Amino acid sequence: MAEQNGDSILLEMRGITKRFPGVLALDRINLQVRPGEVHGIVGENGAGKSTLIKILSGVYQADEGEVIFKGQRVVHNNPRQAQIAGITTIYQELNQIPHLTVMENIYLGSEIMRGPFVDWPEMRRRSQTLLQKLRLEIDPAMTLGKLGVGQAQMVEVAKALHHKADLIIMDEPTAALSLTEIAYLFQIINELRDSGVAVIYISHHLEETFEICDRITILRDGQYIDTRPRDEMTMDDLIRMMVGRTLDEQFPKENVEQGNELLRVEGLNQGSRLKDVSFSVRAGEILGVAGLVGAGRTELLRAIFGADPIDSGKFFVNGQAVTIHHPRDAIRNGVALLTEDRKQQGLLLxxxxxxxxxxxxxxxxxxxxxxxxxxxxxxxxxxxxxxxxxxxxxxxxxxxxxxxxxxxxxxxxxxxxxQPRVLLFDEPTRGIDVGAKVEIYRLMNSFVAQGGAVVMVSSELPEILAMSDRIMVVHEGRVSGFLDRAEATQERIMELATGYSNQGSANAAQE
Amino acid sequence: MAAESGVESRGQSTNLLGTLRRVIAGLGPFLVFLFLFVLLLILSPAFRSPTSLGLLLLESAAIAIVACGQTFVIMIGGIDLSVEAMVSFSGVTAAILIAGSNIAGGQVANGIPAIYAVLIAVSAGLLIGLFQGMLITLFRMNPLIVTLGFRSILLGISLVWTNGAGINIVREGITDTITSRIPLVGDWNLPMPFVIALTIYAISWVILRHMRFGRYAYAIGGNGEEASRLSGINVNRIKIMIYGISGLLAAIAGVLVMSRLRSGAYQNGTNMTLISVAAVVIGGTPLTGGKGGVWGTMIGVFIIRIVEQGMVYLSVPSNAKEIVVGVIIVLAVLLDVIRQGEITWLRLGKRRVET
Amino acid sequence: MRKIISLFAVFAIVLVVLPIGPGMAQDNAETHYVGFVPPALTSPFHVAMVEGAMARAAELGWTLEVQAPASEGDFAAFVTTVEQLLEKGVEAISINPIGTDSAITAVLAANERGVPILAHNFITPFDQGEVVTYVGYDQWGGAESLAAYACELIAGKYGTTAAETTGQLFILEGIESIFSHRRTQGFEAGLEKNCPNVTVVGSQSAEWLRTRGQEVAGIALQQHPDIDVFYGNSDEMAIGAALAAQDLGLVINEDFFAVGIDGNQPTLDLLAGGEFSATLGVDPYRMGVTVIDAMAAHFAGEEVPQITLTPSVVVTPDNLAAYLAGDLWTTPIAGFPEYDNNLPTVPED
Structure with a gap:
């Protein structure tokens, strides 16, 4: 279907440059999107994807370069102008109002009026039509907050359709979706493509990007690398272009001789979030903690650190039983927590x-x-x-x-x-550019080399696999298994993380 | 992705306009005060006397002490609406103890020496402040509600104890000392209440700028509460102590006002809450806390006082005063918002105009 | 410590709540159940009036229920309070409105139920509604006689007569209202009549507050160091002015004088101690008594005048004892209504 539009161009960005104080965020980026095309943009964190779409959606203005949309040179000074022009962005963090109804959210800012009054019946009728078009079984009068993340995202798509968008930008749309929801989203994207709507698809899940996109543009460190049809490259090509360096350069793992046990946790319980969690970590060891979102990884670290109260559980530091009720107690015992939410919880901005x-x-x-x-x-x-x-x-x-x-x-x-002995490290490299990531890994290495221990929670499986000496997988608040560095693979981790694994073999993996 | 928003710098711009803006933001309140001061010197001959300047200092002293406590509270992102009631309450308490009687209940005790009465009133202020802090932290109650509630309770007690009348005292001992003047050269002299205020400000500055307690206060403000707790800071203790400081300082101010008026009355603290909050904000401590400091607050107090006094010097019709005070307060908050750089169209030189 | 403070708080709440006990009407035909509503009990003036009314009611064997809003400006609470008392079945009620128009609602509510309603400390008739009688003093007249005394004080200071003397006078006004207007205008009329050569060098609002009186007077003295008299629409403001002048080294009753209106106990104490010059005593206690007497007269079927004017006297250190003993009190008489019209309450021919 995409072919029928031939070589016509819906959107062209030429030589887009954006500077922030001290940083060249985008350096002469080019992008061409055709009508009815699903166009992926990939790149490591910090490659400039977000900045680029923010310029496209009117949040930022480019310092240099031009944007040509539907044959016209355009400058969007704010998101509303972009929306009116036909560019709608569905952000990772949805801009929705959870306590309003679905239809109020769809028509937010463009309510159907009859005289001075909102025409509720008409709005309901039209919302219904939009939702039906997306084959969504949602009552438009339902409170949005009651929907799951996936459905809420579909409502956002409905809103985009209502605005008659020619170009829909999706920023990490699958981050919070289940597998079935992702499949459904892809179905919707395919239908949008068939109806001639262009989609810019941004995701750090390369498999997904490969599956859904017609063409893919690669950015790296704010620079334009290439745009290629999906069919003309392999995943390896893509990764090479994205990263620009080899796996070893990315994850500089050093093997350190392991010493005494530094931290042991026994029978840790916290409501329905943590159930009977026990593990230990030794000097010189990096223990990776893997699991799905909501499996209790962050809660585990916070509980050990004394940031949240626990129901029961024992902590041993250097073999000595310690009580930890407040972060102060943890710090006194040589335990430190680097939080996932760096800005709100780690730093005094x-x-x-x-x-x-x-x-x-x-x-x-x-x-x-x-x-x-x-x-x-x-x-x-x-x-x-x-x-x-x-x-x-x-x-x-x-x-x-x-x-x-x-x-x-x-x-x-x-x-x-x-001068801690144990670092609890939650998502150590989230939101950090590639170069800095490597530096963080090196700092972790030198910390364990000096006799420290690291407990590292990460959603990035490559990071877990490459940096951990041992991997603990959690599922619904329980430890579902331990994997040694040698035996760990993405598949094994996912099996344990989703709870499909045989409990017996998982326990056998424990030391 | 977060890396990109992380470098989206604010306030660190290196261009000339940015520097100018920072200087104005830093010195702004002082320049405003200087402008008003010079303006009044030009417009009113009566203002050009040592006594007039003494009056400005004297009238600023008590409210400055209240606003100093308010600065601590706002620094951690809280607010204390009970200060004006505390001023009244501590004055009433001290006056009743000194006079040995109150209007409501007649003879309550033999009058005790002023120094003890003052110490009791001030300690009560500290304890009530600490108690409010405990309610706010240990029971996670909203400071707005807790301090508003205590405002009513303290005003109510002041009313019940006095039946609405002021309790007259005779100045003696400490009440006399703290209302005296320290002679300087010629006609120049320093009112003791202002010397007390200055001392409190100096101590507060040391605490905020050079002690751990103060650093933690800055850390907790500006939405840093969770990050502070996770850094091992005993956030609750700091917050409780800060409400205690606010209560203590308001009570000290209450004793000063009472000694000066020779009367402990429930009206003694009228308007002080509003003025103290306005002074803090004008002085550069945002309502979210985390930055600013006490000296700015003192400038804020002077700005408000010089406007109030200026209107009397210039015989502005009484009813217009409310308007002017209201305008100052709204402008103060506007100034706060602008300083935070939250208003896009006012971000000078930050936005490239494209054609 | 927390326990002590919470005990303290409970104690405070009990103290606040205690005076508001429920008053129940008795079936005994001899007695009456009546209501009394001050604008608030936040000033000794209103407290004294309540005490007078209570004492008189007790003598008569009546049940008097006193209810007041928490603060003077709360007109809505005022009307609600009146309606609540009507609901509880008072046989008569007396109110002291300060926001005239809003109080009309209360008057009409009483009229509707056929409950006689009186107004106290207030002699400005409402546009609508039937009020048995307005009990109060003539603010204009009182201020005028206080002005006459102020003229005497200035004349005394300069060793001349009131008619001849020159001098400087400063007025501290309350927040603008009929009260501040009548008190200021009556005083100015008194000056004009008695010492026309005395200059009013300034007239500024001190918002009824002692602190503001002190502040405003301090500044006034910078501009006019030779002010002879500070007159306050209320005593509190004049006391503040006296403190300001004393702070600047001036001696009260020698270098300057301070006079005001209200005659509350704290003022009388200062007067006795030679720290104040004169106040307009209106004896709120006996005004309260008069209200109950007017109710009794109404119950007895006697004719009650539309305006019941209670006396006001200039209280000085010399006649203070007599005032406190009630010797200066004169029987209330039928009087004239007071309007905010810059004219004397009692028409002059």
Whole structure:
């Protein structure tokens, strides 16, 4: 069907360049999208995908370059202008109002009016038609919040159809969807393609991208690499173009001799979130924790750290039983938590780099028993800024203004400053560009090489597989098995993570 | 993806306009004060005397102390609406203890020396503040509601104890000392209440800028509460202590007002909550907390006071004053929003206009 | 510590709640169940009036129920309070409105039920509704006589006569209302009549508050260091002014004088201690008594005048004892209504 539109071009972006202070986010990017085409954009985190679609949808304006849409040169100063022009974006975090009904959400900002009043019956009728077109069995008068994430996303598609979009941008649409929901979404995308609507599809799941897209544009570090029809390349080609480096360069795993057991958790229970979790980790070891979203991985780390109350469970540090009721107790026992949500929970965004690094160890930086020794504080901060190669303009720069990788290094600094033995590391490289990822891995390596232990939660299976010495898989709050580095594969992990595995063999894998 | 939004810098722009904006944002309140001060010097001959300047300091002292406590509370993203009631309550308590009687119940005790009465009133302020802090942290109650409730309770107690009348006292001992003046050269002198306020500000500055407690207060504000807790900070303890500080300082201000008026009355703290919050915001501490400081608050107090006094010097009709005070408060909040850089169309030089 | 504070809080709540006990009508034909609604009990003036009314009602063997909104500005709560008392079956009710128009609702509600309604501390008749009598003092007249005394004080200071003397006077107004207008205008008329050469050098609002009175007076003295008299629409503001002047080293009753209206106990104490010059005493306690007497007269079927004017006297250190003893009180008489019209309440011929 796509062929029938021939070589006509719906959207063309030429030489798009976007700078943020200190960073060239996009460097002369080109993109061509045809009507009725599903066009994938792939790239590592930090490659510039988000910035590019934000320019397309009017959130940002390009510093250089031009956008030609339906043959016209356009500049969209805000998302509303883009929407009116026919470009709708479905964001990863949906811009929906959960306490309003489905139809109110579809017609938000473009309510059907009769005189001064909202014409509810008409809105209901039209919503029904739209939803039927997508073969959705949803009552338009239902509160949106009651729908699952997948259906809520479909409502967003319905909204796009209502706005008669020629181009729908989907940013990580499958991040929160189940397999059946993904299959259904693809069906809808295929129908959109057949009706001549173009879709820009952004996902870090390469298999999905390969399955649904007609052509794929590859970005790397803000640069345009290539655009190719799906049929003319292999997955390996794609990865090579995306990453620009080999697997070993990506994950610089070093093998460290393992020592004594540093942390042991026994019979940890927390409501329905954690059930009888037991494990241990040794000096020099990186224990990967894998599992599906909602399996209790983050909850586990938070519970060990004393961030949330637990129902029962014992913690042993260096073989000694310890009680942990508050993060302070964990820190005192040499345990540190680097949270998944770096901005809200890891960093004090409104404070400076210096203040963020010293916050955990201020009590060691006082003179005359009460005053903060500013000189020693600065020394401490500079020490970590140097040793971790944190790129800042000055120690007083607010961490709010640092890049993701540098922010993560600041978080790591403030915890290394407490001289911990065990790092609980939740999604260590989320939102960090490729180069910084490697640096974070190296820092992890050197931490375990000096006799520390790392418990690393990650949703990136390649990361888990490459960096862990041992992998613990959790499923619905329980440990469903342990895998040694040698025996671990994506398939084995997914089996355990989805609960299909034979319990007996899983337990056998435990040391 | 987050990396890209992470580098979307704000306030660190290196261009000239950005620098100018930062300087204005930093010095802004002081420049406003300076402007108003010079304006009043030009417009009103009566303002050009040592006594007039003394009056400005004197009238600013008590509210400045209240606003100092409010700065601590707002720094951690909270708010204390009970301060004006605390000013009244501590004044009434001290006055009843000094006079040995109240209007409502007649003789309650033999009057005790002023110094003890003052200590009791001030301690009560500290304890009630701490108690509010406990309700807010340990029971996760909304500070707005808790402090509004205590505002009513404290005003109610002040009313019940006095039947609405002021309790007259004779100035002696400490109440006399804290209302005295320290003579400088010639006609110049420093009102003691302002010296007390200055001392409190200096101590508060040291606490906020140079002590762990203060650093933690900055950390907790600006939506940093969870991150602070996860950094091992005992957030609850800091918050409870901060409400205690606010109660303590409001009670100290209450004793000053009472000594100056020679009367403990439930009206003594009228309007102080609103003015203190406005002063904090004008002085550069945003309502979300996490930045700013006490000296800005003092400038904020001076701005409000000089406007109020200026209207009397210039004989502005009484009813217009409410309007002016209201405009100042709204402008203060607007200033806050602009400083936060939340208004896109006001982000000078940040946006490229494309043609 | 937490326990102590919570005990303290409970104690406070009990204290607040205690005075509002339920008053029940008795079946005894001799007695009456009547209501009394001040604008709020946040000033000693209203408290004293309530005490007078209570004492009189007790003498007569009546049940008097006093209910008031929590704060003076709460007109809606005021009307609700009146309606609640009517619902509870009071046989008569007296109200002290301060927002005239909103109180009409309360008056009409009483009229509808046929419950006699009186107004106290208020002699400005409503546009609608039937009120048995308005009991109160003449603010204009009172302020005028206080002005006459102020003229005497200034004359005394300069050793001349009131008619001849010059001098400076500063007025501290309350928040704009009929009360502040009558008190200011009556006082100005009194000055004009008695000491026409005294200059009013300024007239500023001090919002009925002592703190504001002190602040405004402090500034006034910067502009006019030779002010002879501070007059406050209320005593509290004048006391604040006196404190401000004393802070600047001036001696009260020698260098300057401070006079005001209300005659509350704290003021009388200061007067006795020589720290105030004069106040307009309107004896709220006996005004309260008069309200109950007017109700009794109405129950007895006697004719009650539309305006029951209670006396006001200038209280000075000299006649303070007599005032406190009630010797200066004169029997209330039929009077004239007061309007916000810049004219004397009692027409002058």
């Amino acid at each position: 409104h404070l400076s780099t210096r203040q963020n690094i010293s916050i955990t160890v201020l009590d060691t930086l006082v003179r005359a028993r009460m005053l903060i020794d500013r000189r020693r504080e600065t020394e401490l901060a500079s020490k970590y800024v140097d040793s971790m190669a944190i790129k800042i303009t000055s120690l007083e720069q607010l961490v709010r203004n640092l890049s993701g990788g540098n922010q993560q290094k600041v978080v790591l600094s403030k915890w290394i400053a407490t």
